Amino acid sequence: MPEVAVPPQTTQQNTPPPVPIGKRKGKRLLLLLVVCLIVLAGAIVLNVFQKPLPKNEPTQTVQSLFLNIDHPKDQDSAINGELLVSGKTLPHATVLIFTDSDDTSVESDDQGAFEGTVLLGSGESVVRVTAYDGNGNEKTQTLSVSPES
Secondary structure: OOOOOOOOOOOOOOOOOOOOHHHHHHHHHHHHHHHHHHHHHHHHHHHHHOOOOOOOOOOOOOOOOOEEEEEOOOOOEEEOOEEEEEEEEOOOOEEEEEOOOOEEEEEOOOOOEEEEEEEOOOOOEEEEEEEEOOOOOEEEEEEEEEEOO
């Protein structure tokens, strides 16, 4: 038999023809733009629909300044020229106690209780008790007290 020449076998690959460089750059740029738009849209959606986190701060109730005198009562008598003044106001308020001959300053405790002693002059004395809060507001009560007879 005569020999038949067999053409060399070539393998065909399914490769696309080369894409020009300018077109590849345009596709990459378009892909990058689409990804950026998706990220931006996601950020906007999260920002719009995200609820603010609750703050665990204690709420403070603003209480109006008040002044209640427990002792002495109006027209009470003082013992040995000294007068104990006690009462209640806002916690940590400054309380000034004045007479014609003496004055003292005290701070109320955590519950608002205060107590201070002042000297009285001879005869009937006027006692002024004034409480001040942290905002500069003040409340005053005036009492008449006599020395013990």
